[in-house]
Amino acid sequence: MFKGDRTTPPLTVMGLMSGTSVDGVDACLARFALESGQLRYEIIATHSQTMPAELRERLLRCMADKQIHLQEFCRLNVEVGTLFAETAWALMQTHHITAAEIDAIGSHGQTLYHWPPSQSGQLGGTLQIGEPSLIAEKTGVLTIADFRPRDMAAGGHGAPLVCFADQLLFQHEAMGRCIQNIGGIANVTVVPSLADAQQKHLPVIAFDTGPGNMLMDAAMDHFFSKAYDADGAVAASGQVHAGLLAHLLSHPYLGQCPPKTTGRELFGAPYFQQLLSQFAEIAPADWVATLNRFTAASIVDAYQRFVFPRYAVSELVVGGGGSFNPVLLENLRALFAEQKQPVPKQSILVKTHAQFGIPDQYKEALAFALLAWANVEGIPNNIPTCTGAQHAVIMGKRVT
Amino acid sequence: MFKGDRTTPPLTVMGLMSGTSVDGVDACLARFALESGQLRYEIIATHSQTMPAELRERLLRCMADKQIHLQEFCRLNVEVGTLFAETAWALMQTHHITAAEIDAIGSHGQTLYHWPPSQSGQLGGTLQIGEPSLIAEKTGVLTIADFRPRDMAAGGHGAPLVCFADQLLFQHEAMGRCIQNIGGIANVTVVPSLADAQQKHLPVIAFDTGPGNMLMDAAMDHFFSKAYDADGAVAASGQVHAGLLAHLLSHPYLGQCPPKTTGRELFGAPYFQQLLSQFAEIAPADWVATLNRFTAASIVDAYQRFVFPRYAVSELVVGGGGSFNPVLLENLRALFAEQKQPVPKQSILVKTHAQFGIPDQYKEALAFALLAWANVEGIPNNIPTCTGAQHAVIMGKRVT
Numbered sequence: 001m002f003k004g005d006r007t008t009p010p011l012t013v014m015g016l017m018s019g020t021s022v023d024g025v026d027a028c029l030a031r032f033a034l035e036s037g038q039l040r041y042e043i044i045a046t047h048s049q050t051m052p053a054e055l056r057e058r059l060l061r062c063m064a065d066k067q068i069h070l071q072e073f074c075r076l077n078v079e080v081g082t083l084f085a086e087t088a089w090a091l092m093q094t095h096h097i098t099a100a101e102i103d104a105i106g107s108h109g110q111t112l113y114h115w116p117p118s119q120s121g122q123l124g125g126t127l128q129i130g131e132p133s134l135i136a137e138k139t140g141v142l143t144i145a146d147f148r149p150r151d152m153a154a155g156g157h158g159a160p161l162v163c164f165a166d167q168l169l170f171q172h173e174a175m176g177r178c179i180q181n182i183g184g185i186a187n188v189t190v191v192p193s194l195a196d197a198q199q200k201h202l203p204v205i206a207f208d209t210g211p212g213n214m215l216m217d218a219a220m221d222h223f224f225s226k227a228y229d230a231d232g233a234v235a236a237s238g239q240v241h242a243g244l245l246a247h248l249l250s251h252p253y254l255g256q257c258p259p260k261t262t263g264r265e266l267f268g269a270p271y272f273q274q275l276l277s278q279f280a281e282i283a284p285a286d287w288v289a290t291l292n293r294f295t296a297a298s299i300v301d302a303y304q305r306f307v308f309p310r311y312a313v314s315e316l317v318v319g320g321g322g323s324f325n326p327v328l329l330e331n332l333r334a335l336f337a338e339q340k341q342p343v344p345k346q347s348i349l350v351k352t353h354a355q356f357g358i359p360d361q362y363k364e365a366l367a368f369a370l371l372a373w374a375n376v377e378g379i380p381n382n383i384p385t386c387t388g389a390q391h392a393v394i395m396g397k398r399v400t
Numbered sequence: 401m402f403k404g405d406r407t408t409p410p411l412t413v414m415g416l417m418s419g420t421s422v423d424g425v426d427a428c429l430a431r432f433a434l435e436s437g438q439l440r441y442e443i444i445a446t447h448s449q450t451m452p453a454e455l456r457e458r459l460l461r462c463m464a465d466k467q468i469h470l471q472e473f474c475r476l477n478v479e480v481g482t483l484f485a486e487t488a489w490a491l492m493q494t495h496h497i498t499a500a501e502i503d504a505i506g507s508h509g510q511t512l513y514h515w516p517p518s519q520s521g522q523l524g525g526t527l528q529i530g531e532p533s534l535i536a537e538k539t540g541v542l543t544i545a546d547f548r549p550r551d552m553a554a555g556g557h558g559a560p561l562v563c564f565a566d567q568l569l570f571q572h573e574a575m576g577r578c579i580q581n582i583g584g585i586a587n588v589t590v591v592p593s594l595a596d597a598q599q600k601h602l603p604v605i606a607f608d609t610g611p612g613n614m615l616m617d618a619a620m621d622h623f624f625s626k627a628y629d630a631d632g633a634v635a636a637s638g639q640v641h642a643g644l645l646a647h648l649l650s651h652p653y654l655g656q657c658p659p660k661t662t663g664r665e666l667f668g669a670p671y672f673q674q675l676l677s678q679f680a681e682i683a684p685a686d687w688v689a690t691l692n693r694f695t696a697a698s699i700v701d702a703y704q705r706f707v708f709p710r711y712a713v714s715e716l717v718v719g720g721g722g723s724f725n726p727v728l729l730e731n732l733r734a735l736f737a738e739q740k741q742p743v744p745k746q747s748i749l750v751k752t753h754a755q756f757g758i759p760d761q762y763k764e765a766l767a768f769a770l771l772a773w774a775n776v777e778g779i780p781n782n783i784p785t786c787t788g789a790q791h792a793v794i795m796g797k798r799v800t
Contacts, residue, residue, distance in 0.1 A: 066471065068467070068470065071466065078525040123478055293569065397799050
C-alpha cells in the first residue's frame with residue numbers, strides 16, 4: 001500500500017474524537033506498524049468521557065449563533081482542551097499505561113465551523129477547538145492536532161479525513177470494499193482492491209450517499225416521540241409504501257455525480273414535514289419501514305450509479321448508528337441480492353466494523369490515531385481524490 | 401548558557417511577526433548555532449510587507465468588538481496566513497533563497513485576543529490567527545507557530561516571549577544587561593551576566609516599567625496633531641516642568657512590585673486628559689519635554705527599585721520606537737549618571753539594538769526565528785521566571 005513496501009517498527013498512538021453531536025470525547029489507543037507496506041494494527045484500550053451539559057450547551061449555542069465573543073472562544077478552547085486531556089489521562093490511568101509507552105496522541109478537537117473552498121479556487125478555512133497544548137501538558141505525550149487546515153491549504157475541503165483510515169484498515173489484496181458510515185447522513189469510502197489500485201490505478205473515493213438515520217429519526221420523533229428506532233423494531237412491524245418509496249427515490253440528490261456532500265438542509269425536518277403533507281394517509285410504522293428501506297435503497301442506488309461501473313466490490317462494511325439497525329442491514333442485503341442491471345451484478349457481503357474487531361463507537365478515534373501515526377512516520381495522510389486537495393500533504397500540528 | 405555546553409550545527413530560520421499595531425508583517429532570516437552553549441547568530445535577510453488597509457480594518461474591528469462571526473474568523477485566519485506566507489515567499493524570492501536552504505519558519509501570527517490566567521490558578525487562553533499551514537504550503541518549509549498556548553498550558557501568561565531572545569542575544573559573560581523596549585508601553589528584560597546567573601542563580605526577569613511613547617504621543621497629538629515627536633525635536637525645544645514631573649513620578653504603578661504589566665488603561669488618553677486639566681498652564685513644548693523626561697525617569701526608577709538591588713547592570717540596550725528619540729536616550733544617560741542612593745550607583749552605557757547589528761524593526765521577527773530554532777533543537781523556549789509558567793516547555797506547533 002505504501003511505496004517501497006515500507007516496514008516500520010510498531011508505534012502506540014491514541015486518537016481523540018468529539019463529533020458533531022457534541023456528546024462526549026472518545027479515546028482509542030492502538031498499536032500500528034507497517035509490514036512490507038501493509039498496516040498491522042491492534043486496539044489496546046478505549047475510553048470515553050461525557051461532555052458536561054453546561055459546556056455542551058455553550059458549544060451548541062456558539063454553533064447555532066455562528067458568532068462568538070473572543071473571551072468565550074479562549075475559554076471554550078481551554079475547557080474543551082482540558083476535557084480532551086482528561087479523557088486521554090483517564091484512559092492511561094484506567095489501563096495503567098504511562099506516557100513513555102505512548103508515542104503520540106492525535107486529537108480531532110471539536111469543530112465549531114467549517115467554511116469549504118469555493119469552486120472558483122478560493123481557499124476555505126475551518127475551526128476546530130480543544131487546545132492540544134493542554135493534552136501535551138497533562139499527558140506528557142507528543143500531541144498532534146488540527147489536521148484539516150493543512151489539506152485546505154493545498155486547496156482541499158479538509159474533509160473527509162476518515163477515508164485515510166478506511167484505506168489503511170480495509171484495503172484488501174483482492175477484494176474491493178465500501179466502508180459505509182450511516183450517521184445522520186450516510187457517507188461511503190470506496191476502497192478498491194490493492195490489485196485494482198495498482199493495476200487499474202483506481203483511486204479511493206468518498207462521497208455522501210444521502211440520508212443516514214436522519215429521516216427515520218425524524219419519523220420516530222414525530223410519531224413516537226423517540227430519538228430513534230431501537231433495533232429497527234418499528235420498521236420491522238411496518239410495511240413499505242410503494243408510492244412513498246418511489247417518490248423518495250426520485251430525489252434529485254441521488255442522481256448528482258460525486259464528489260458531493262449533503263446535510264440537514266436537504267434531508268432534515270423540513271423535508272420530512274413536506275413528505276408528511278404529501279402522504280398524509282400512511283400509518284406511522286409504515287413510514288418508518290419505508291424510510292428504512294429508502295435509506296438502504298439510496299445507498300445501493302449510489303453504488304449502482306457511481307461505484308459498480310468502475311469498482312469491483314465484494315464487501316460492505318457498515319458503521320455508525322445505522323449499523324445497529326438490523327432491519328436496515330437486512331434491507332441492504334436484500335437490495336444487493338436483487339440488483340438491477342445493466343451494471344454487472346455484484347455479490348456483496350454486508351458486515352459491521354465489529355466483525356473486524358473495531359468497536360463502532362471508537363472508529364473515528366481510531367482514525368485519528370492513524371492520522372497521527374502517519375504524521376509521526378512522515379506519511380502523507382490526506383487522500384486528495386477524497387478531499388479535492390491538489391496534492392498529498394502531512395496533516396496535523398505537533399505540540400510536545 | 402545551555403546545559404552541557406552544547407554545540408549544534410548552524411540552522412537557518414525565518415521569523416515572521418505582526419504586532420499590535422497591525423500595520424504589516426516583518427520577516428527576518430537568520431542563521432543560528434550553539435558553540436559550547438553560546439549562541440552564534442547572523443542575520444541573512446529581512447523583508448516586510450504592509451498590511452492591506454481593508455484587512456487591517458477588519459482585524460482592528462474584530463479586536464474592538466471582541467466578537468466575531470465564525471465565518472469571518474475562518475476568513476481572517478486564511479487571509480492573515482496568506483499574507484504571512486506571501487511575506488516569507490517574497491523574502492525568499494528577493495534574496496534568491498530556496499526552501500532547501502531554510503530549516504524552519506517561526507510565525508507569531510496576529511493576536512486577536514489574550515485572556516491571561518487568573519491569580520487563583522485558572523488557566524488562561526490566547527488567540528493568534530494566521531494559518532501556518534498556508535505558510536508551509538507556499539514555502540515548502542517546516543513552519544512553527546502559535547507559541548503562546550504551550551506556556552499557558554503550563555500555567556504561564558504566554559508572555560513575554562521575546563525575553564528568550566533577549567537572553568540568547570544579549571547574555572554576556574561578565575556584564576549584566578537590561579533590554580529595554582520602548583513601544584507604546586515600555587518593558588524590560590533583565591539579563592544577568594552569565595557569571596551571576598551561574599553563581600548567584602539570578603534569573604532572567606521581565607516586566608513593564610511604565611509608559612513608553614504613549615504619553616509623549618498623546619501630547620504630540622493634542623498640541624501638534626502629530627503622531628509622535630520625530631527625533632525628539634519638540635522635547636529638545638521645551639523645558640522640564642518640575643511640578644508636573646514630581647506629580648507623574650508619584651504614579652502608584654511605579655511602586656508596584658514586579659511581575660507587573662500595564663497598558664492603555666493606566667497611561668492612555670484619559671490619563672493625559674486628566675493631567676491636562678490639572679496642569680493647564682504648561683506650554684506645549686514643555687509638556688513634551690516633561691513627558692519625555694518622565695518616561696526616562698520611570699525606567700530608571702524601576703531599575704533602582706527592582707533591578708539594581710539584586711542585579712549588577714553595565715549596559716542598557718534600548719529598542720522600539722523610543723530608541724529613535726535622541727532626547728529620550730539623552731535623558732536616560734543623564735538620569736543614570738545622577739542616580740540616587742542608597743542603591744549602589746551603577747555606571748551604565750545606553751546602547752541601541754543597531755549597535756549590536758540588529759535592525760530595530762526586525763527584533764521581534766528575529767526573536768520568533770530564535771523561538772522556532774529552539775523548537776527544532778528541542779530546547780525549551782519559554783522563560784518561566786518571565787511568563788510565570790510552572791516549568792519550562794517547548795513552545796510552538798509544527799506543520800510540515
